[in-house]
Amino acid sequence: MAAHFGRRLRKGAATTAVAAAAVAALSASQAPGVTGDDHGRQTAAGASAPVPDPAGSDATGNSPYYTDLPPLNSPKPSPSPTTGTPVVQGEAEAGIPATVLDAYKRAETELRSSKPGCNLPWQLLAAIGKVESGQARGGQVSADGTTLSPILGPVLDGNGFALIKDTDHGEYDGNSRYDQAVGPMQFIPSTWAWAGRDGNGDGRKDPNNIYDAALAAGHYLCRGDRDLSREADLHAAILGYNNSQDYLNTVLSWMEYYRKGTYPVPDGTGGLPSHRSDDGTPHGTTPKPSNPHTPGQQNPKGPTAPASPSPTPGDGQDGSPSPRPPATPTTPPATPPTATDTVDHLKDTGTTRLTAMAGHAFTGTIGARAETKAGAPVAKVRIRFTITGDTDTTFTGGENVATVATDAQGVAKAPALRAGEKTGDFKVTATVVGRSLGGVDYQATVTERAADTLTSTATGDTPPTCAPGGEFADRIQVKATYKGAVADQVAATATLVTSATDATENGKGPYFKDAAGKAVRTLTGLKTDAKGLLTLPQLYADDTTGTFLLRVTTPGGGTLTVQLKVAADGTATASPSPSPSASS
Structure with missing residues (x-):
């Protein structure tokens, strides 16, 4: 089982050898599309060299991440850690803390609805959560998904890492000089400011909450109309999260591993990876102030007191050590200005x-x-x-x-x-x-949506005709266009007008019915469909015979006037005024 809290984050010779062997074996047997290079490192098939994120920044500020690879054993998604049954390494690594796993799956469900074309798999979120924070430090979260203590990446002060000066006045990371990646998905504050989401419905966007962070990560990965079922888009999304080829390969390995089976384990019982990408670098330690055994976790015992200096031989008469000369103060080198x-x-x-x-x-x-x-x-x-x-x-x-x-x-x-x-x-x-x-x-x-042209879809020149007190046989349908293109979802108004030159509502003749069955001669709130078509409700006639005019108008200037006839013998006996069958 992976190392638990308390194991120091460093590489030993033995673990390095095991990791190298694991890479070679894993690339050959486990992760589809992943191969090993001449140095035993993984290279994703078809992946290009890291390129800058097209949005101009990445989620984590290229902060360090855990480099542990999945075990060679395929996971078995059934064992329960509460049964007492021995669990082999492959099974143990497939266990994801219950709340953390729920957050990943809930984020996938929301993205399936809001951005169905993205095809985000929750296993991708789980893979990123694994390498960024060891699944929120093995599931050290409260019932609502908030980490029990902050998870902070190293100070991004340009000393071994990117230089990102403070963008949030310390609101998220507590640092008012430089930014630090925050939370289980390790967002830098400037990215969280726009990518943050409320994933647990509490009205807050908290990077330290796994539900919020997982949903934000999903939206971040899906931006720009990406389709993560396509290899190129998947690779671009991961590189946009942390612009490193090794990071891409590590995330892909965990994603493929989790796709073969996982199971929930109780919160707080998950394992923490033991190797990080910053091991051996000048800043290869956990963020300050933090417990060196757990990245970003505050030391409950407080800061460690410095060791007392050992006495040195002196030249005093009593043999006591002479005082050490004060150290010469040094001026730290000035940080060169950035672009x-x-x-x-x-x-x-x-x-x-x-x-x-x-x-x-x-x-x-x-x-x-x-x-x-x-x-x-x-x-x-x-x-x-x-x-x-x-x-x-x-x-x-x-x-x-x-x-x-x-x-x-x-x-x-x-x-x-x-x-x-x-x-x-x-x-x-x-x-x-x-x-x-x-x-x-x-x-x-x-x-507002507009149409500049309205035309009738009826064929022939015969106007719709109805007997007094009856109903018109055919419903009138109108097609709307704007600059020759279909005008969909455009609002329209239909009115039985007095005459071709008088647009006031006619008080007699054909009419529509409202919900209560009462006669109305003006309809508002009408809207064309996705094809730009508008089918008017059923028209009825009162006892007045003659020729009448129905006018349909839309924002943008679209106008259509349709003649209607009411006659007992099928011919009109009166007309309010001569009018063409349609005008626009």
């Missing part, structure tokens, strides 16, 4: 006011340019685009925040916007990640 530090302001690249019809894509592109005080472009700076206002408009992929890195010209272009169904104004704001600089606002408007 982000050189940004003085953001500049709009010439974006025009953005307008789109509800449910349609915006045609304009939002662009921001990062510049120094002298106006020079700054490349490789993360720009965050945030949608604000009472709108359901999103970027492509369904998110309301997107982070994009500037190119060589200092320009970052936001993903395409897609309007929701809420009409009205909103704005998109561009800001520099990691800096408190003024942002650039872009105004946008969503207009």
